[in-house]
Amino acid sequence: MIDITMIKFAVLADCFHCPVKGEFEFNIDWLLLIDHQGNIAATYPPQHPEYADLLAAFKRNDSLQVIPKGEYLLPGLVDLHCHAPQWPQAGKGLDLPLYDWLQNYTFPLENRYSDNDFAANVYQDVTKTLLANGTTSAVYFASIHRQSTELLAQTCLNVGQRAFVGKVNMDNSDQCPAYYCEPSVTQAIDDTELFVNNVFELAGNQSRLVHPVITPRFVPSCTSELLQQLGGLVQRYDLHMQTHCSESDWARDYSIQHYGVSDVTIYADMGLLNNKSILAHSIFLNQADIEKINQFKAGIGHCPLSNMYFANAAMPARELLDHGVQIGLGSDIAGAPSPSIFRASFDAVSHSRVREEGVDIYLPASERGTANARISFVEAFWMATVGGGQVLDAKVGLFEQGYHFDAIVIKANSGIGNLRIWPQFDSAKDILEKIITLAQPENVAKVWVQGKAVI
Amino acid sequence: MIDITMIKFAVLADCFHCPVKGEFEFNIDWLLLIDHQGNIAATYPPQHPEYADLLAAFKRNDSLQVIPKGEYLLPGLVDLHCHAPQWPQAGKGLDLPLYDWLQNYTFPLENRYSDNDFAANVYQDVTKTLLANGTTSAVYFASIHRQSTELLAQTCLNVGQRAFVGKVNMDNSDQCPAYYCEPSVTQAIDDTELFVNNVFELAGNQSRLVHPVITPRFVPSCTSELLQQLGGLVQRYDLHMQTHCSESDWARDYSIQHYGVSDVTIYADMGLLNNKSILAHSIFLNQADIEKINQFKAGIGHCPLSNMYFANAAMPARELLDHGVQIGLGSDIAGAPSPSIFRASFDAVSHSRVREEGVDIYLPASERGTANARISFVEAFWMATVGGGQVLDAKVGLFEQGYHFDAIVIKANSGIGNLRIWPQFDSAKDILEKIITLAQPENVAKVWVQGKAVI
Numbered sequence: 001m002i003d004i005t006m007i008k009f010a011v012l013a014d015c016f017h018c019p020v021k022g023e024f025e026f027n028i029d030w031l032l033l034i035d036h037q038g039n040i041a042a043t044y045p046p047q048h049p050e051y052a053d054l055l056a057a058f059k060r061n062d063s064l065q066v067i068p069k070g071e072y073l074l075p076g077l078v079d080l081h082c083h084a085p086q087w088p089q090a091g092k093g094l095d096l097p098l099y100d101w102l103q104n105y106t107f108p109l110e111n112r113y114s115d116n117d118f119a120a121n122v123y124q125d126v127t128k129t130l131l132a133n134g135t136t137s138a139v140y141f142a143s144i145h146r147q148s149t150e151l152l153a154q155t156c157l158n159v160g161q162r163a164f165v166g167k168v169n170m171d172n173s174d175q176c177p178a179y180y181c182e183p184s185v186t187q188a189i190d191d192t193e194l195f196v197n198n199v200f201e202l203a204g205n206q207s208r209l210v211h212p213v214i215t216p217r218f219v220p221s222c223t224s225e226l227l228q229q230l231g232g233l234v235q236r237y238d239l240h241m242q243t244h245c246s247e248s249d250w251a252r253d254y255s256i257q258h259y260g261v262s263d264v265t266i267y268a269d270m271g272l273l274n275n276k277s278i279l280a281h282s283i284f285l286n287q288a289d290i291e292k293i294n295q296f297k298a299g300i301g302h303c304p305l306s307n308m309y310f311a312n313a314a315m316p317a318r319e320l321l322d323h324g325v326q327i328g329l330g331s332d333i334a335g336a337p338s339p340s341i342f343r344a345s346f347d348a349v350s351h352s353r354v355r356e357e358g359v360d361i362y363l364p365a366s367e368r369g370t371a372n373a374r375i376s377f378v379e380a381f382w383m384a385t386v387g388g389g390q391v392l393d394a395k396v397g398l399f400e401q402g403y404h405f406d407a408i409v410i411k412a413n414s415g416i417g418n419l420r421i422w423p424q425f426d427s428a429k430d431i432l433e434k435i436i437t438l439a440q441p442e443n444v445a446k447v448w449v450q451g452k453a454v455i
Numbered sequence: 456m457i458d459i460t461m462i463k464f465a466v467l468a469d470c471f472h473c474p475v476k477g478e479f480e481f482n483i484d485w486l487l488l489i490d491h492q493g494n495i496a497a498t499y500p501p502q503h504p505e506y507a508d509l510l511a512a513f514k515r516n517d518s519l520q521v522i523p524k525g526e527y528l529l530p531g532l533v534d535l536h537c538h539a540p541q542w543p544q545a546g547k548g549l550d551l552p553l554y555d556w557l558q559n560y561t562f563p564l565e566n567r568y569s570d571n572d573f574a575a576n577v578y579q580d581v582t583k584t585l586l587a588n589g590t591t592s593a594v595y596f597a598s599i600h601r602q603s604t605e606l607l608a609q610t611c612l613n614v615g616q617r618a619f620v621g622k623v624n625m626d627n628s629d630q631c632p633a634y635y636c637e638p639s640v641t642q643a644i645d646d647t648e649l650f651v652n653n654v655f656e657l658a659g660n661q662s663r664l665v666h667p668v669i670t671p672r673f674v675p676s677c678t679s680e681l682l683q684q685l686g687g688l689v690q691r692y693d694l695h696m697q698t699h700c701s702e703s704d705w706a707r708d709y710s711i712q713h714y715g716v717s718d719v720t721i722y723a724d725m726g727l728l729n730n731k732s733i734l735a736h737s738i739f740l741n742q743a744d745i746e747k748i749n750q751f752k753a754g755i756g757h758c759p760l761s762n763m764y765f766a767n768a769a770m771p772a773r774e775l776l777d778h779g780v781q782i783g784l785g786s787d788i789a790g791a792p793s794p795s796i797f798r799a800s801f802d803a804v805s806h807s808r809v810r811e812e813g814v815d816i817y818l819p820a821s822e823r824g825t826a827n828a829r830i831s832f833v834e835a836f837w838m839a840t841v842g843g844g845q846v847l848d849a850k851v852g853l854f855e856q857g858y859h860f861d862a863i864v865i866k867a868n869s870g871i872g873n874l875r876i877w878p879q880f881d882s883a884k885d886i887l888e889k890i891i892t893l894a895q896p897e898n899v900a901k902v903w904v905q906g907k908a909v910i
Contacts, residue, residue, distance in 0.1 A: 080474040091889035094804070095831060109880070125869050159740070249820045286818050308805045313823060314814040337892040339873055349549070350763045354806070355814040359769040360825060361739050365704045368768060370815060376550060414580050417896055418588070418794055422543040425564070434546035437792040440895050441872055 001050050006194045008036045008103045008451060012066045013073035013409075016432050017399050019104070019380040021321070026428035027399075031055060032073075034405045037207070038451025041399055066284050067409055070421065071445060072435065075397045076136025076162075076406035077341035078388025080301030081242070081280040081330025084140045084152055085110045085158035087126040098248055098310040098335075106334075110143040110168075111180045119148035123155045126333070130161065132441040133340045136406035136449045137162040137300070137388065137396050139242055139278055139330070141215055144182055146191045146198075153199045153210045160454035162406060164240050164278075164392060166215025169230060175220045185225045192230065196237060209450060211240055216272070218244035219263055220254045224270075227384035231271025240392070241272050242301070245279035249312045252284040264289035269282040276393040280330060282320075283311045290323050300378065302383065304347040306335035314355040316346060318373045321383075328388030329380070342439045345380035377433045380396025409446035410435050419444040456505050462907060463491045465513040467521045468864075471887050472854050473837040476776070481883035482854075486510060487528075489860045492662070493906025496855055522864055525876065526900060527890065530852045531591025531617075531861035532796035533843025535756030536697070536735040536785025539595045539607055540565045541572070542581040546792035553703055553765040558632065561705035561789075561807045565598040565623075566635045568715045574603035583786070585616065587896040588795045591861035591904045592617040592843065593783070594697055594733055594756065596670055596848055599623050601646045601653075601777050605906075608654045608665045615909035617861060619733075619847060623668025624685060630675045640680045647685065651692055663907060666695055671727070673699035674718055675709045679725075686726025695847070697756070698729050700734035704767045707739040719744035728753045731848040735785055737775075738766045745778050748858050754781035754846025757838065759802040761790035769810040772803060773828045783843030784835070797894045800835035832888045864901035865890050872897040 011032045018024045023086045031044040031054060044051045058064035067073055086106060093105040096413035111148040113119045142149035149167040169192060171182040182188040192214065199205070200211035214234050216222045222230075234241050245263045246252045255263050267273050272446065275297035285293075291411055293300070302315055320327055329344040338344070352375045358368030361418050389397035396406045412434070419438040421431055435443075447455035466487045473479045486499040486509060499506045511520035522528055541561060548560040568574045585593050593616055596769075597604035604622040611618035624647060626637040637643040647669065654667035655658070669689050671677045689696050692791055701707045701720045710718050718742065722728050730752035737755045740748075749754070775782055784799040793799070807830045813823030844852035851861045867876040867889070874893040876886055890898075902910035 015546050087564070088875065090873075090875065091892035092881065092885040094888065095829075125875065128870075129873060229471040256586045305805075308809050308812075311821060313816045314809075316816060337873075337889070350760075351809070351814075354763050354769075354809055357763075357767045357815065359806075361771060362766045365767060374550075418545075418584060418792075420543065420545065420580065420584075425543050426547065430547040433549065434792070438545035439548070440897075442895070442897055 001053065002033065004057055006061070007033045007041055008132055009034050009065060011062040012055065012064060014067065014069070015073040015399055017075050018378060018386055019398060019400070020384070021382050022376065022379050024381070024429070024432055025376050030255070032399055032405070034451045035039045038405055040399060040401055040403050040405050043399055048270065050411050054296050070412065072410045072431065074408050074410060074435070075385040075399065076447065076449065077134045077384050078137040078328050078392065078397060079130060079135045079331050079341050080139045080328040080388055080391055081303055082130065082138055082140050082333045084123055084126050085143045086334035087122050089334040090339070094337070095427065099250065101310070103422065107177050107180045107257060113143040113145045113148045116148050116151055119151055123152045127155050127159045127161050130339050131159060131447055131455055132444060134408040134444045134447060135339070135341055137392065137394065139213065139392070141166055141168055141242065144170060144180065146195045146299055148196060150198050154202055156210050157202060157204045159346065160452055161447050162209055162396065162449050164211045164213045165199065166213035166219055166242055167192055168217050169226060170217040170221035171226045172221055172223050179380040185223065185229060188226055189229045189233070193208055193233060196233065200249050207450070213240040213242050214272070216243050216245070218251060219266055220251065227266065227270040227272065235271050236273060238274070238322070239365070240276045240278070241274065242278040242280065243272070244269065244281045244286040247281035247311055262286060262289050264292050268292055268296065268318060271411040278391055280332070281307065281308065281315070283313055283315045290320065290325060293325055297326065301391065302327050302348060303330040303332035303336060303352040304333035304344060305338060308333055308351060312423050314351045316373070317352050317375050321379060326387060327383050328389045328391045329384050337392065340440070341384045345377070345384045345436045348383065349375060349377055365440050377436050381432065405448055407448045407453040408444055410439055410443050411445040412443060417445050456508065457497055459489065459512055461490055462488045462496055462518070462876060464489055464518040464520060465509070466528065467510065469522065469524070470528040470854055472530050473833060473841055474853060474855070476837050476841070477831065477834050479833050479884070479887055487854055487860070489906045493860055494655045495854060495856055495858050495860050498854055525867065527865045529863050529865060529890070530840040531863050531902065532583060532589045532788050532839050532852065532903065533592040533783050533847065533852060534590045534796050535594045535733050535783040535843055535846055536758050537585065537593055537595050539578055539581050540568050540598045541789035544789040545794070549764050554705065562632050562635045562860065563809060564830070568598040568600045568603045571603050571606055574606055575845050578607045582610050582614045582616050585794050586614060586902055586910055587899060589863040589899045589902060590794070590796055591863070591902060592847065592849065594619040594668065594847070596621055596623055596697065599625060599635065601650045604650060605653050609657055611665050612657060612659045615904050615907055617851065617904050618665045619668045620654065620665060621668035621697055622673050623648055623670050624681060625672040625676035626681045627676055627678050627833045630816045640678065640684060643686045644680055644688070648688060651688065651694065662905070668695040668697050671698050673702070673706060674721055675706065682721070682725040682727065689729060690726050693729070695731045695733065696729065697733040697735065698722065698727070701739040702736035702766055703738070709852070712772045717741060717744050718748070719747050723747055723751065733846055735787070736762065736766060736770070738762065738768055738770045738881070745780060746774065748780055749778065752781065754783065755784050756785040756846065757803060758785040758787035758791060759799060759806040760793060761787035763806060766792055769806045771828070772807050772830050776830065776834060781842060781845045782838050783846045784839050797891055798841045800832070800891045803838065804830060804832055832891050836887065836891055860903055860906040862903045863899055865894055865898050866900040874898050
């Protein structure tokens with residue numbers, strides 16, 4: 001039997017997770033053993049010969065957490081794309097085109113993060129709100145300000161959220177407003193390198209709950225010198241990298257006009273792609289782009305709700321999943337208003353359905369959409385958990401030995417929000433689909449990150 | 456000055472409402488006077504000469520409700536299309552085509568409502584949940600069962616929700632399962648007429664908070680004899696009528712094949728259309744249909760989220776609004792999972808945006824969508840309130856003299872759900888847009904229907 005002194009606590013629960021893309025497991029009364037580092041040491045199904053003895057042992061030493069029947073343990077959700085400083089803007093300005101939205105709303109707001117007190121206030125709220133929505137791993141675009149971005153990293157440590165935090169880089173004076181533009185490549189790179197080292201050395205970050213991320217905003221915001229030198233940092237430190245990729249007609253066309261190649265090729269040529277690069281959106285990819293992403297084992301942060309407003313088209317999620325591209329989901333706060341990755345999962349299905357059916361009543365049905373474009377709820381949930389973990393090259397999203405214990409408990413009772421489970425009608429698949437479609441913060445009863453209860 | 460003995464209570468609040476389609480008013484510190492019948496007797500802006508005296512008078516006699524700053528009074532929301540018996544199914548089965556969804560999930564579930572105890576349980580929860588989401592007026596499709604549908608009407612009275620309740624009619628044995636089909640036109644009509652009279656005579660329904668609604672399911676479910684005789688009841692009693700209208704390719708084609716004309720023409724010819732008819736969905740309308748709907752002053756219950764899953768296309772909301780068609784919103788529980796009309800408002804904007812942009816990345820931008828198809832958040836909120844009231848021919852959706860006082864208070868504070876208002880950044884328009892996009896039941900602090908506090 002396992003040495004139970006190695007175990008911090010055990011959890012007895014009905015658990016959902018998706019070890020295989022497109023499928024799910026519903027494991028009733030499983031026992032999960034969490035070690036002192038917050039990782040999953042072992043999982044035991046009820047039929048395991050040692051199950052009864054282990055259960056008794058953890059009960060005896062008072063280190064068993066029993067999740068009541070009717071509540072469900074799920075892997076924590078992964079948000080691959082959240083602009084933390086845009087949180088005050090969530091839910092407004094959605095009537096504008098992307099370019100105007102950036103210039104009139106977003107850049108003026110982001111520029112306020114030179115003020116650390118203001119930043120502290122917003123960053124405390126956004127990180128706690130994402131946790132309350134069940135997001136245990138978050139990838140944050142911050143602003144160009146090193147100090148307040150370090151404060152965001154510290155805030156994630158303080159609230160106990162696994163986070164991947166980037167100081168934004170943007171220096172192209174043709175595209176950036178004068179008040180919100182880095183003064184030189186040298187200063188941008190020095191500042192970014194300092195940021196990287198400071199995040200690694202944050203007090204309390206020995207186990208690297210928080211990672212620095214190289215963050216060129218997107219091709220139009222950056223000079224090619226900046227992109228190149230940021231690529232150098234990615235290579236030298238083997239860092240995560242996040243950016244926007246082929247998000248809209250305008251962004252796609254900008255790259256073609258200025259570089260003669262697509263975003264993916266630019267990022268690859270600049271040394272920015274590796275096995276933990278997060279390419280947000282990635283709507284307008286060609287076959288060569290897809291192959292290049294797979295070759296680098298880079299990944300996509302799919303943000304379906306924001307796509308409905310700003311992307312000019314739907315990401316071909318069906319084809320990209322079928323090509324084996326690593327894909328997770330992003331809230332894209334505040335290009336979309338909801339901080340919930342359950343909501344992003346639902347919207348990923350919805351947008352794929354609209355893509356399949358089409359929209360125009362004046363076309364015959366046969367010409368209206370793209371056949372077989374839909375994705376399933378289980379595939380969306382896979383992206384929200386396992387897929388996100390794969391993109392980040394992090395051991396999250398599954399209840400398996402060696403994975404971090406990042407988990408949430410979903411509670412569905414009459415009188416709490418809108419989620420209702422009717423045991424006499426609902427199969428395990430129904431329950432999972434209902435959680436995806438209807439869970440709200442009210443239903444998130446408990447959140448653990450790295451074995452630590454944070455909600 | 457107004458005779459204040461005629462007033463039950465006064466409300467002092469910052470209020471949003473939309474007297475003009477496409478515009479909104481934000482009225483700070485208005486005083487609303489509610490009479491003993493629960494109607495709005497008068498409204499006073501702060502600059503009115505009698506304002507100060509009235510405010511003092513209501514304070515003195517302890518009948519003033521002050522809505523704190525940072526909370527907002529809105530007209531109660533109107534849900535024009537909710538299948539109450541499908542509530543246990545909300546959030547599942549959305550991977551099926553409409554026809555399979557009906558046959559495999561919906562009809563077996565609806566058939567259980569021959570059991571009044573089962574019905575009582577579900578109907579109590581769905582009506583209270585809609586109220587908790589801010590829906591003060593709801594239009595319910597029930598099931599074919601008269602008794603449990605009367606119980607739904609009684610439940611609405613008990614929980615204090617303004618409701619429009621229909622016993623479903625369906626008798627076409629070619630399209631209905633044998634176990635869920637009315638045995639004869641005569642029996643269906645007798646039962647329906649009895650239902651109508653029983654609802655009018657329910658204890659506590661003297662002021663007609665709850666209305667019976669004639670409810671042919673849709674063209675394929677009904678024989679032409681049944682449609683005709685239901686039309687007779689509509690005319691004889693001047694009743695509300697609800698049905699599905701041109702929801703999908705299949706439904707549209709069925710009518711053309713079997714009647715040679717469109718749904719709207721069939722309903723008109725059968726005597727089913729009047730100034731309080733609710734045509735749910737109405738996706739595939741032609742110009743003659745639109746003119747006929749306007750001629751009868753009938754209205755549309757627009758259900759955008761369900762449309763993304765089941766309608767095969769997007770309703771041309773922009774064009775229909777521009778043609779002056781009366782349109783409100785519906786949750787379409789459980790063709791869509793969310794009971795929130797805020798969510799329906801948001802999805803109405805989203806689907807119109809997807810329609811404008813298109814979805815197919817392989818088409819050039821110029822061929823991808825329909826130019827100028829978008830609707831605004833304010834137009835969506837107008838549909839959710841004023842538009843719904845117009846369709847129902849009910850005095851709801853505005854804070855004006857003579858309207859029923861159906862209202863909700865929205866509270867936005869850090870730590871409650873996901874809605875955040877930042878007074879230093881957010882204009883009145885921003886606040887309204889944020890409420891529409893992010894309000895959840897947690898943010899609905901208070902609900903009045905006909906002047907009575909029900910939450």
